[in-house]
Amino acid sequence: MGASIYKNKKPAIIFLIPAFLFMIVYLYYPFLQNIWNSFQNIRQLGSSGEGFLNPWYSNYVEMFHDEVVWISLKNTLIMMLVTLVGQVGIAIVLALMVDNITHGKHFFKTVYFFPIVISATALGLLFNLIFLYDKGMLNQILEKLGKVGLTDWKGEGIALFTMMLPVMWQYVGFYFVILITGLNNISDELYEAARIDGASTFQKVRYISIPLLHNVICTCSVLAVTGALKVFDLPWTMFPKGMPLKSTFLTGTYMYYHTMETKNVDYGSALAVLIVVLGIVLAKVVNAIFKEKDY
Amino acid sequence: MKKKISVGSILVYFFLSIWAFTTIYPIIWVIQNSFKAKDKILADSFSLPVGDLFTTANYRKAFGNLNIFGAYRNSVFISMMVSLLVILLAGMAAYALARYCFRGSNFLYSMVVSAMMFPVFATIIPVFSMETSLGIVNTSSWWLTMLSVILPQVAGNLAFSIVVLSGYMKSLPLELEEAAYMEGCNAFQIYFKVIMPLTKPSFATVAIFAFLWSYNDLFTQMFFLRRPEMRTITRLLNELTSQEGTNYGLMAAAVTLVVVPVVIVYIFLQKYIIKGMTAGAVKG
Numbered sequence: 101m102g103a104s105i106y107k108n109k110k111p112a113i114i115f116l117i118p119a120f121l122f123m124i125v126y127l128y129y130p131f132l133q134n135i136w137n138s139f140q141n142i143r144q145l146g147s148s149g150e151g152f153l154n155p156w157y158s159n160y161v162e163m164f165h166d167e168v169v170w171i172s173l174k175n176t177l178i179m180m181l182v183t184l185v186g187q188v189g190i191a192i193v194l195a196l197m198v199d200n201i202t203h204g205k206h207f208f209k210t211v212y213f214f215p216i217v218i219s220a221t222a223l224g225l226l227f228n229l230i231f232l233y234d235k236g237m238l239n240q241i242l243e244k245l246g247k248v249g250l251t252d253w254k255g256e257g258i259a260l261f262t263m264m265l266p267v268m269w270q271y272v273g274f275y276f277v278i279l280i281t282g283l284n285n286i287s288d289e290l291y292e293a294a295r296i297d298g299a300s301t302f303q304k305v306r307y308i309s310i311p312l313l314h315n316v317i318c319t320c321s322v323l324a325v326t327g328a329l330k331v332f333d334l335p336w337t338m339f340p341k342g343m344p345l346k347s348t349f350l351t352g353t354y355m356y357y358h359t360m361e362t363k364n365v366d367y368g369s370a371l372a373v374l375i376v377v378l379g380i381v382l383a384k385v386v387n388a389i390f391k392e393k394d395y
Numbered sequence: 396m397k398k399k400i401s402v403g404s405i406l407v408y409f410f411l412s413i414w415a416f417t418t419i420y421p422i423i424w425v426i427q428n429s430f431k432a433k434d435k436i437l438a439d440s441f442s443l444p445v446g447d448l449f450t451t452a453n454y455r456k457a458f459g460n461l462n463i464f465g466a467y468r469n470s471v472f473i474s475m476m477v478s479l480l481v482i483l484l485a486g487m488a489a490y491a492l493a494r495y496c497f498r499g500s501n502f503l504y505s506m507v508v509s510a511m512m513f514p515v516f517a518t519i520i521p522v523f524s525m526e527t528s529l530g531i532v533n534t535s536s537w538w539l540t541m542l543s544v545i546l547p548q549v550a551g552n553l554a555f556s557i558v559v560l561s562g563y564m565k566s567l568p569l570e571l572e573e574a575a576y577m578e579g580c581n582a583f584q585i586y587f588k589v590i591m592p593l594t595k596p597s598f599a600t601v602a603i604f605a606f607l608w609s610y611n612d613l614f615t616q617m618f619f620l621r622r623p624e625m626r627t628i629t630r631l632l633n634e635l636t637s638q639e640g641t642n643y644g645l646m647a648a649a650v651t652l653v654v655v656p657v658v659i660v661y662i663f664l665q666k667y668i669i670k671g672m673t674a675g676a677v678k679g
Contacts, residue, residue, distance in 0.1 A: 104576075105416060105494075105572055105573065105576045105582070105585070106494050106495050106496070106582075107581070108493065109495055109497050110494040111491075111581070111582035111583060112491040112497065112582075114583075115487040115488060115490055115491035115495075115582075115586070116487070116488050116491045116492075116503065118484050118487065118488070119484040119485060119488035119553055119557065120488065120503065120506075122484060122550055122553060123506070123507070123510050123550065123553055123554065125525075126518070126522060126546060126547060126550030127509070127513055127518060127550050127551075127553075127554075128506075129521070129525075130517075130518035130519075130521035130522045130525065131513055131517055131518055131521075133521035134517050134518060134520060134521050137520060137521065142569070145520065145523055145524075146510045146523055146524050146527035146532065147524065147527075148524055165563075185676075190414075193410075194411065194414060197407045197410060197411055198411065200404075200407065200409070201404060201408065204408075204411075204633075204665070207415075208411055208415060209669070210662075210665050211415045211418055211419060212414065212415065212670075213419060213665070213669050213672075214418055214658070215417075215418055216659075216672060217607065217656075217657055217661045217668060218611075218654055218657055218658075219610065219611035219613070219628070219629050219632075219653065220408065220611065220613070220627040221613050221632045222629075222632055222650050222654055223620075224632075224636070225632055225636060225646050225649065225650050226421055226422075226425050226650050226654075227421075227622075229425065229428070229436075229643060229646060229647060229650075230421065230424075230648070232626075232643070234437065235437050236440075237421075237424060237440055240440055240441070250575075254421075269417065272414075273418070274672065274673065277669055277672075277673050281434055281673070286512065290433055290576065290642050297677040301403070308610055329514065330514060330515075332613065332614050333612075333613040333614070333629070336613070336633075337613075337632075337633060337636055340636075343652075352514075352516055352614075355516050356516075356614070356617070359519075360617070360618075362518070365520060368520060369520055371516075371517040372514075372519075373517065373600060375514055375516050375517065376514060378535075379512065379514060380512070383417050
C-alpha cells in the first residue's frame with residue numbers, strides 16, 4: 101500500500117529537475133570548464149579561452165617554478181595544523197570542561213559560538229584595530245605591562261601568526277558545539293557506573309568521554325582540514341595581496357590575487373585545480389589517520 | 396567532599412571564563428571606541444567613552460559618507476532570496492530523493508554529495524564568464540546585479556541543504572502521506588500540504604544556514620558587486636579597509652553598525668542558528 105503512492109515516478113522527475121539543472125549549470129559544468137580553462141589562454145575575466153597554451157600544460161609548469169605557490173602551500177599546511185591543533189584541540193578541552201559543570205552550560209555555548217555568526221570581513225577590520233602598530237589594543241596592553249617599544253604585528257616573521265590567530269579563534273566555538281553534542285549523546289549510565297566503581301573525574305574523561313568521542317573528533321578533523329582550504333575573507337581583509345612581500349598568501353587568496361589583481365585568469369584556474377586536488381588528497385589522508393571505529 | 400569539588404570547579408570556571416572573555420571583550424572594546432575620536436583611541440582604548448571622550452562624530456561620518464542602509468538592503472535582499480530559493484529547490488529534490496525509488500536514484504544522491512566538495516574557487520571563473528555572456532554581470536540594473544550574486548550562492552548551498560532535508564524527510568512516518576493519498580491528493584499536494592509542514596524545523600535550519608552563509612560571504616560578492624550602489628555590507632567593509640584604513644574611529648563605528656544587529660538577532664534565535672550552522676557536520 102505504501103508503495104502505491106510512489107509507484108508513479110513521473111512527479112519525481114518534476115521534483116528533481118530544477119535543483120539538478122541548477123547544480124549542473126552552476127557547479128558541474130563550471131567545475132569541468134575550470135579544468136579546461138587551466139590549459140587555455142584567457143585574456144581577461146569573463147571572456148572564454150583563445151586556444152591552448154603552448155605547451156598546453158605550461159600553467160602547471162609555471163606553478164611548479166612559482167616560489168609564491170610554494171609559500172602559499174606552506175602557509176596553507178601551517179593553517180591546517182593550526183586549525184587541527186588549535187581549533188579542535190581547544191574545543192575538546194573546553195567541551196570536556198563545560199560537560200563537567202552544572203551551571204552556565206548554556207551561557208558558555210552561546211558565547212563561544214558567537215564569533216562564527218559575525219562576518220569574517222567585520223572581524224578582519226576589528227583585528228586590524230587590535231593589532232594596530234601605533235597603537236592598537238595589543239600594543240597598548242603590552243605597554244601597560246612595561247614593554248618598551250612597539251611590536252609590528254603585521255611585520256615579517258610575525259605576520260603569519262597575526263593572520264592565523266583570528267581565524268583559529270573564530271571557529272573554536274563551531275567544533276565546541278559539535279563536540280558538546282557528541283558528549284551529550286553519551287549515556288549517563290556509563291558515568292553512573294564509573295562513579296559507583298569509584299572513578300575520578302579525570303578517569304571518567306580519559307576512559308569514557310574521549311574514547312566515545314572518537315568518531316566526532318574524526319569528523320571535526322576532516323572539517324578543520326578541508327575548512328582551512330576555504331579560508332579567504334579574514335586573511336584578505338587583514339593582509340590584502342599577501343603583504344608583507346607576498347609572505348602571507350594562502351592557496352585561496354593567491355588564486356584570487358591572480359584572477360582579479362594580475363588578470364592572469366588561466367593561471368588562477370590552474371591554482372583552483374590545485375586547491376581541489378589538495379582538498380581531496382588531504383581529506384583522504386585525515387580519514388585514513390582517524391579511521392572511524394564502532395564501539 | 397564539597398570543598399574538594401569546588402576547588403576543581405573554580406579552576407574549570409576560571410579557564411572557561413578566560414575563553415568567554417576573549418570572545419566578548421573585543422566586541423565591547425570596539426563598541427566603546429566607536430564613540431571616541433581617533434587620537435583618543437590610540438592614546439587609551441580601554442577607558443569608557445564618558446565626558447569629554449564621548450563623541451558621535453564617527454557615526455555621523457559613517458551615515459554621511461557610507462551608504463550603510465543601502466548596503467543593508469542589498470545584503471538582506473540577497474540573503475533572503477538565497478534562502479528562499481534554496482528551500483524551494485532543495486526541498487523538492489530532497490523529497491524525491493527521500494521517497495521515490497528508481498534506477499539511478501543512488502547515482503543522483505552521490506552527485507549531490509560530491510557537489511558538496513566543490514570549493515567555490517574552482518567554479519567562480521567559469522560562472523563569471525557564463526553570467527557575462529548572459530549579460531547579467533556588471534550592468535547598471537540593480538535587479539540583474541543582485542541576481543548575478545544570488546544564483547551562484549544558491550548553487551553553493553543546494554547540495555548541503557538537499558542532504559540535510561532528505562535525511563529529515565526519510566525519518567518522517569509514511570502513514571500521513573498514505574492518508575492524504577487515500578483522500579485523493581496527488582504527489583504535489585502531498586508535498587506541499589503534508590511534507591512541507593512536517594519538515595518545518597529542518598527547513599528553518601537550512602534557511603538560517605543559507606542566509607548567514609550568504610550574508611557573510613565575501614568571495615563571490617567581490618567578483619560580482621563592482622558598483623558602489625550595489626555593495627553589500629561585507630563588500631562595503633572591505634572597501635572601507637582599503638580606502639579609509641587609517642580612520643580608526645570610522646572603522647570602529649562601521650564594525651559596530653555591522654555587528655550589533657547580528658548580535659541582537661543571534662541572541663533571540665541562537666538555538667536555531669547554532670543548530671543550522673552545525674547541522675551539516677553532525678549529520679556527516
